[in-house]
Amino acid sequence: MxxxxxxxxxxxxxxxxxxxxxxxxxxxxxxxxxxxxxxxxxxxxxxxxxxxxxxxxxxxxxxxxxxxxxxxxxxxxxxxxxxxxxxxxxxxxxxxxxxxxxxxxxxxxxxxxxxxxxxxxxxxxxxxxxxxxxxxxxxxxxxxxxxxxxxxxxxxxxxxxxxxxxxxxxxxxxxxxxxxKMPPKLTIYTAFDALAHSVEGLVTLWRNEFSNALCLKAIELIFKYLPITYNNGENEEARDYMHQAASISGLAFGNAQVILAHTLGHSFGSIFHISHGEACGISLPYAVQYVLNDPEGAADTIKIYAKLAKQLGWAKWNEENKKAAYKVVERIKELQKEVNFPTKLKETGVSEEDFEKYLKTLILLCFQDSTGVLGPRAPSKDEFERLFRYAYEGKDIDF
Ligand SMILES: [Fe+2]
Structure with a gap:
């Protein structure tokens, strides 16, 4: 049931x-x-x-x-x-x-x-x-x-x-x-929150056929209509679809939950008072990459993200699954650039000194966050530290 x-x-x-x-x-x-x-x-x-x-x-x-x-x-x-x-x-x-x-x-x-x-x-x-x-x-x-x-x-x-x-x-x-009347910055920050809900919702342990369908549709709508809305906030059709996409994503993650990008985002946002959408949206490609790199079994995750990439035309249907799955990371990064969304935590304006000062607390908060329990791969303390460092510097996750 x-x-x-x-x-x-x-x-x-x-x-x-x-x-x-x-x-x-x-x-x-x-x-x-x-x-x-x-x-x-x-x-x-x-x-x-x-x-x-x-x-x-x-x-x-x-x-x-x-x-x-x-x-x-x-x-x-x-x-x-x-x-x-x-x-x-x-x-x-x-x-x-x-x-x-x-x-x-x-x-x-x-x-x-x-x-x-x-x-x-x-x-x-x-x-x-x-x-x-x-x-x-x-x-x-x-x-x-x-x-x-x-x-x-x-x-x-x-x-x-x-x-x-x-x-x-x-x-x-x-x-x-x-x-x-949402200004461009708020438009993209909130949109990346919605995107994180659906990209993460696809691979949580609570995913189900209802939430899967909603995640797919929301991701498709956001990739199509966010650039249009960003370039012309007056475009009513694009605004309407983005508004629907956010609710569709909400339904998806409300029933499937979210995972690592939100764990990192909640922690970083709490300590440095960075908006939820900005903190989670920046963390998203790093979190997806980390999940796909799982040495102990990323088979299901690879299959799911490969299917997403193929369904949305980001990869060919006959492309090898692992290669296709990583296209999801690439496309998120491309979308970030296309709409001038920050691509690393450093770009939020948090100084290196403050980042180092609060790193231990950042990690501690991750372990207290309920979003940490439903992901396909759970970081250790050492891995959380590396995830934050890589996301702060904008480095590809290689572990
Ligand atoms: Fe969120």
């Missing part, structure tokens, strides 16, 4: 109109000030006014949302007592809203209670539904069962992975009107 989790997904132009069909009167909107300044909150509230809903707004979400911010929003939410919680924003906003939703449904809970073995969480949704409206095309948070919230522990900001099926939003409204 296996399973596949998904919210109800409404996508494409004018998806926001679906709001008219959603029951509920009082809306608690979770968002951030940038979304408000960009006028995106107004698009939503105009729709709510038209549908005769009442609402209040929590607009204090910051990148890498912290526990304190979640607790503040929770208090406000409990006071307001809504029957709909609406997340309007990127991954940080949606993750905050998921945690707030859970702590509103179960006011006696702390974030530590949001974990896979807590069966009470299957009863989510009694007080309120959660509607996730992504404004970036990347995290896929609108489709997944995870909320990543930072807590200060052991002298660092550690990311808590609050995970349960009950956190899957009730509805994901994937309307391309919202990512239209």
């Amino acid at each position: 296996w399973y596949f989790y998904s919210p109800n997904i409404i996508f494409g132009e004018e998806a926001l109109d679906f709001f008219e069909n959603i029951r509920g009167k009082k809306c608690f909107i979770v968002t951030d000030k940038i979304i408000e300044d960009l006028g995106l909150l107004r698009i939503l509230t105009e729709k709510l006014d038209k549908c005769q809903r009442v609402y209040t707004v929590f607009n204090e979400v910051l990148p890498d949302p912290r526990e304190e911010s979640v607790l503040k929003a929770r208090e406000m939410c409990i006071d307001y007592s809504p029957d709909l919680i609406i997340a309007l924003g990127g991954g940080s906003v949606i993750d905050t809203a998921k945690a707030v939703w859970c702590l509103y449904e179960f006011p006696e809970y702390t974030l530590d209670d949001i974990q896979v073995n807590n069966n009470e969480l299957y009863a989510m949704g009694k007080k309120s539904k959660l509607i996730a409206i992504p404004t970036t095309s990347g995290t896929g948070a609108e489709t997944t069962n995870v909320a990543v919230i930072s807590r200060y522990e052991y002298n660092v900001w550690r990311k808590l992975f609050c995970m349960h099926k009950g956190l899957v939003p009730t509805y994901a409204i994937v309307d391309p009107i919202f990512p239209k």
Whole structure:
């Protein structure tokens, strides 16, 4: 037996109109000030006014949302007592809203209670539904069962992975009107997060036929439409497909999980406050190369990535599998260059001095990260150190 989790997904132009069909009167909107300044909150509230809903707004979400911010929003939410919680924003906003939703449904809970073995969480949704409206095309948070919230522990900001099926939003409204104004840098950072979800989702131990199909389609869409979106952010068709690709990737990794590029990215991003998409996207080709180099059995991984390369026309059907599989690494690097995405961790601006100073902590965080357990090859402490060094310098992984 296996399973596949998904919210109800409404996508494409004018998806926001679906709001008219959603029951509920009082809306608690979770968002951030940038979304408000960009006028995106107004698009939503105009729709709510038209549908005769009442609402209040929590607009204090910051990148890498912290526990304190979640607790503040929770208090406000409990006071307001809504029957709909609406997340309007990127991954940080949606993750905050998921945690707030859970702590509103179960006011006696702390974030530590949001974990896979807590069966009470299957009863989510009694007080309120959660509607996730992504404004970036990347995290896929609108489709997944995870909320990543930072807590200060052991002298660092550690990311808590609050995970349960009950956190899957009730509805994901994937309307391309919202990512239209994303600047080029945010567009590529978030897109590489989505790409990492699907490239990694293909080879995790939880991969399955549903997630495999979604990974393939998302990778195809991202390679086709990211360069177009990067060169012309006004191209509505490309924006729409990138927005769909991010949600498709979210569904894929939400059900198959992610692996090493995210382990490295989470750790590097936490310590140096580098965005999730940038840190994971830079790590991606190094992680794929490391997995393919496995001396003790990369046969399955080689087969999977070779098939991907052949299906997307990056390798000929009669090409030897090992050679074809490494084309995936090549194509990711080419795409990075094509859209001016950084290709090594050094390019994030982290100095060599700081890198060396925090290297041990970087490795320690990798061993505490839940993404480390589902990959086909698990690095040792020494290998994590080498992976970071190689990715920092931009060297091909040769071990
Ligand atoms: Fe991610």
